[in-house]
Amino acid sequence: MARKEMDNDIDHPEEPDLAPFMxxxxxxxxxxxxxxxxIEIAVINVTMPLGGEATEDEETEEELDLSIALSTEGFIxxxxxxxxxxxxxxxxxxxxxxLKDQDVDVDQKFSxxxxxxxxxxxxxxxxxxxxxxxxYDFRELYNxxxxxxxxxxxxxxxxxxxxxxxxxxxxxxxxxxARHRLEEDSFDEDEAFWxxxxxxxxxxxxxxxxxxxxxxxxxxxxx
Numbered sequence: 123m124a125r126k127e128m129d130n131d132i133d134h135p136e137e138p139d140l141a142p143f144m145x146x147x148x149x150x151x152x153x154x155x156x157x158x159x160x161i162e163i164a165v166i167n168v169t170m171p172l173g174g175e176a177t178e179d180e181e182t183e184e185e186l187d188l189s190i191a192l193s194t195e196g197f198i199x200x201x202x203x204x205x206x207x208x209x210x211x212x213x214x215x216x217x218x219x220x221l222k223d224q225d226v227d228v229d230q231k232f233s234x235x236x237x238x239x240x241x242x243x244x245x246x247x248x249x250x251x252x253x254x255x256x257x258y259d260f261r262e263l264y265n266x267x268x269x270x271x272x273x274x275x276x277x278x279x280x281x282x283x284x285x286x287x288x289x290x291x292x293x294x295x296x297x298x299x300a301r302h303r304l305e306e307d308s309f310d311e312d313e314a315f316w317x318x319x320x321x322x323x324x325x326x327x328x329x330x331x332x333x334x335x336x337x338x339x340x341x342x343x344x345x
Contacts, residue, residue: 186274189281189342190263190296192288194229196220197263197296201270209262219262226257232289255292260299261315267300268307271335278334281342303333 184202191198196217199206205218212220221228231254238247271277280300284293302320309315323333 186270186277188267188270188277188279188336189283190300192282192284192292192296193217194232194288196258199263199266206266209266219259219266221257222259223257226254228254228257231257232287235289251289251291254289255295258292258295260295261309261312263296264299264304264315265308267335268303271303278336279338279340280336282339283342297339300335300339301337303335 186201187203189200191200196212197219199218208214208216208218208220212218213224231250235247235250235254238244238250282293282296304315304318305321306314306318309318321333322330325331
C-alpha cells in the first residue's frame, strides 16, 4: 500500500510546447521559397525523319535532303542527293569541310577527355574536349548552310549523323550552329563568327524571335 502511494507522488514530465517551434517553421518557409534560384533548362526539339513513299507531286519537286555527318576528319555534308565536294583547302578525298588544323588528332583528344572525365578529372577532361571541338570549322559550316537556305527557303529540317563514339557536345554545337541565322550571312574570321548575335525576325503575333536557319534537326542512323 505504501508503494502505491509513493508511485502517485512521482511527477511525470509535461509534454513540450511545440507552438514556438511551429511558428518559427511557418516564418522560415516563405523565406526559403523566396531564396530559391530556379534553373532554366534549354531543350532542342529533335525528331526522327518520317518514312514512307513520296507522292507524285513530291517526286517532281526537288528537295534539299540535307544531312551533316560528323567524323573525326570534319563535316561530311550531303544535299540534293549527293555529297558536297570538299571546300578549298581541304583534301580532295576528304570530308566536305575538313578540320581547321589537320594536324590535331581529334580522335585522341576525345578519347583522352573521356578518360579524364571518367576518373573524376572534370577540368582536364573539359579542356581536352574543348580542344577537340575547336578543331572543327563551324564557321565554314554556317556559311554553307546559309547558301542552302537561300536556295531552299522553306526547308527547316536536316539530318545529323554521328558515330556512337563521338561526343554529344559535338552534336549539340553543330545543332546550335545550324538552327538560327546570325546577323551576317557569311563570315571570314572565327572571332567575328563566334561573337555575332542572332538575327531577329517577327512572328505572326508581332513578337521578336530569332530568325530560323534549319531549326528542326533529326538524328539519323547510317545504313
